[in-house]
Amino acid sequence: MSIHKLSLYELHKKFTAGEVTATEIVRAYGLRIGQVEPKVKAYITQAKDAAVAQAGALDASLKGWRKTSPMMGMPLAIKDNICTEGVLTTCASRMLGNFVPPYDATVIAKLRTQGYLLLGKTNLDEFAMGSSTENSAIGPSRNPWNLQCVPGGSSGGSAAAVAADECAAALGSDTGGSIRQPAAFCGVVGLKPTYGRVSRYGLIAFASSLDQIGPITKDVTDAAFLLGAIAGHDPLDSTSADVPVPDYLKALKKKDLKKLKVGVPVEFFAEGLDPEVEQAVRAAIEELQSLGGEIKEIQLPRTDAAVATYYVIATAEASSNLARYDGVKFGLRAKETKDLLELYMKTRQEGFGPEVKRRIMLGTYVLSAGYYDAYYGKAQAVRTLIRQDFEAAFQDVDLIVTPVTPTPAFKLGEKGDDPLQMYLSDIFTISVNLAGVPAIALPCGFSQGGLPIGLQLIGRPFGEDTLLRAAYAYEQSTQWRTKKPVIR
Amino acid sequence: MEITQQEVEKVAKLARLELTDIEKAAFAKQLSQILTHVGTLKQYDTTGVEPTATVLGQVNVFRPDIARTSLSVECAVANAPESTDGFFVVPKIIEDRQPL
Numbered sequence: 001m002s003i004h005k006l007s008l009y010e011l012h013k014k015f016t017a018g019e020v021t022a023t024e025i026v027r028a029y030g031l032r033i034g035q036v037e038p039k040v041k042a043y044i045t046q047a048k049d050a051a052v053a054q055a056g057a058l059d060a061s062l063k064g065w066r067k068t069s070p071m072m073g074m075p076l077a078i079k080d081n082i083c084t085e086g087v088l089t090t091c092a093s094r095m096l097g098n099f100v101p102p103y104d105a106t107v108i109a110k111l112r113t114q115g116y117l118l119l120g121k122t123n124l125d126e127f128a129m130g131s132s133t134e135n136s137a138i139g140p141s142r143n144p145w146n147l148q149c150v151p152g153g154s155s156g157g158s159a160a161a162v163a164a165d166e167c168a169a170a171l172g173s174d175t176g177g178s179i180r181q182p183a184a185f186c187g188v189v190g191l192k193p194t195y196g197r198v199s200r201y202g203l204i205a206f207a208s209s210l211d212q213i214g215p216i217t218k219d220v221t222d223a224a225f226l227l228g229a230i231a232g233h234d235p236l237d238s239t240s241a242d243v244p245v246p247d248y249l250k251a252l253k254k255k256d257l258k259k260l261k262v263g264v265p266v267e268f269f270a271e272g273l274d275p276e277v278e279q280a281v282r283a284a285i286e287e288l289q290s291l292g293g294e295i296k297e298i299q300l301p302r303t304d305a306a307v308a309t310y311y312v313i314a315t316a317e318a319s320s321n322l323a324r325y326d327g328v329k330f331g332l333r334a335k336e337t338k339d340l341l342e343l344y345m346k347t348r349q350e351g352f353g354p355e356v357k358r359r360i361m362l363g364t365y366v367l368s369a370g371y372y373d374a375y376y377g378k379a380q381a382v383r384t385l386i387r388q389d390f391e392a393a394f395q396d397v398d399l400i401v402t403p404v405t406p407t408p409a410f411k412l413g414e415k416g417d418d419p420l421q422m423y424l425s426d427i428f429t430i431s432v433n434l435a436g437v438p439a440i441a442l443p444c445g446f447s448q449g450g451l452p453i454g455l456q457l458i459g460r461p462f463g464e465d466t467l468l469r470a471a472y473a474y475e476q477s478t479q480w481r482t483k484k485p486v487i488r
Numbered sequence: 489m490e491i492t493q494q495e496v497e498k499v500a501k502l503a504r505l506e507l508t509d510i511e512k513a514a515f516a517k518q519l520s521q522i523l524t525h526v527g528t529l530k531q532y533d534t535t536g537v538e539p540t541a542t543v544l545g546q547v548n549v550f551r552p553d554i555a556r557t558s559l560s561v562e563c564a565v566a567n568a569p570e571s572t573d574g575f576f577v578v579p580k581i582i583e584d585r586q587p588l
Binding site (some may be wrong): 102103195307319323328332348362419 | 495496499500502503504511519521522523525528529530533535538539541544546551565567569570576578581
């Protein structure tokens with residue numbers, strides 16, 4: 001049995017049954033990481049020694065007693081913008097190169113209580129700003145399916161680690177597609193929960209009205225399993241919703257889409273969609289129909305406005321959130337500055353990379369006197385229209401099905417010089433964040449070049465159970481999940 | 489939408505960002521491109537449309553006013569670039585006053 005090839009849920013069952021120890025799990029993943037990490041570069045920080053010690057203690061405490069909690073002994077990778085007490089959390093930024101959080105994010109506290117094993121912190125675009133991990137201060141991660149290609153972003157390290165079997169599952173964060181796009185590029189499952197479903201406490205803020213933590217996993221069952229372990233109301237996050245958490249694994253009992261209406265938005269199948277992606281997604285829609293789903297064409301007329309709306313709201317919130325990096329309380333401080341103003345200016349010049357600076361500039365501009373109404377106010381109003389499009393659509397259908405990305409993974413360096421082109425590639429994922437609804441990305445095929453293609457299912461607010469049910473039915477009726485990358 | 493280098497400098501100062509000349513030139517061009525794209529939002533009629541600040545529709549969230557443990561002083565300053573006796577150290581911001 002190769003431990004690293006098991007899914008999270010399979011590993012959980014074996015661990016609970018006493019067929020495998022935590023020490024064996026950590027050893028197996030240590031070996032796997034040693035083999036492929038030099039090529040994939042998924043991690044910023046590895047926590048192997050701590051994990052070994054923790055696993056030993058766990059095994060000792062479990063002697064003769066196998067009543068376990070869901071994540072006990074489970075080896076997970078965590079995106080490096082989620083605070084882990086005592087473990088370096090850098091956001092892939094020079095600014096936080098030495099930052100060791102004095103507290104755990106709520107999701108980490110939940111996992112720690114359950115006895116999870118932290119394998120390491122994964123790479124991302126600096127402060128989660130980007131779609132390729134190329135904006136990481138330590139350099140990009142690679143796509144396990146083709147090392148010349150990006151893994152997507154911003155949670156590219158997490159998606160690459162899952163695809164390369166360098167962890168049993170991972171957490172990412174999604175502000176405009178940062179869980180779903182890398183999941184699609186790496187051929188794994190990524191779930192962005194409803195805004196408020198998972199606590200953001202301890203997630204280093206990028207755009208607070210859009211950010212959400214979620215699972216990146218090897219299959220749909222794992223996504224349901226891990227979501228259940230992190231979801232729920234948190235008094236420490238006033239935007240977390242006080243809505244009961246259902247048993248997401250129970251949602252997987254039905255292996256069909258009977259009585260579900262599935263909407264296909266015409267606007268998502270327009271110009272710019274790669275023919276191979278369109279073909280794979282259209283075939284998946286037929287499969288959803290054969291599983292009992294009633295397919296309906298729908299409209300989300302403001303789809304074209306999503307990118308512009310997003311890059312105003314997200315950058316405005318970011319410029320405000322990132323004002324805290326002032327060289328005083330934590331993080332980098334520029335040396336030899338003559339006064340406080342120069343300390344701020346030089347610290348931020350040295351600490352932030354180009355994309356972060358670009359977004360702070362854009363966000364500051366749209367919030368500045370004279371432009372606020374024309375840009376920020378306008379974008380907030382258009383955001384309402386985008387939400388209304390989704391509300392109207394969900395009057396008619398239970399789910400919406402779309403591609404995740406216009407193309408499969410692109411080559412490293414391919415879009416480096418053109419930020420607007422990079423932003424436009426987020427077209428299919430960002431309206432979901434603006435509307436605050438949940439969505440899941442899962443594999444639905446491969447390009448001729450052997451790169452994965454992703455399918456996106458979008459649900460009603462707090463409708464993760466329906467999303468997971470449909471995704472599971474599709475996954476089980478197809479074979480995509482059995483294909484694994486050969487890393488070379 | 490054309491953004492001039494002077495506007496870039498003004499915004500950079502507001503954002504407390506020192507930029508190199510190369511960065512200024514690049515941002516003037518890139519921000520112009522991005523804001524031109526953002527300008528397409530004008531075509532959407534938003535007369536009378538309420539802005540969305542949060543999707544949750546919450547108003548105020550209250551919690552009971554109960555004391556709970558917080559970070560120790562040592563913890564709170566542990567990541568500071570410079571601290572002394574549990575305080576953050578910053579450059580002097582008040583000018584020396586001439587003695588009366």
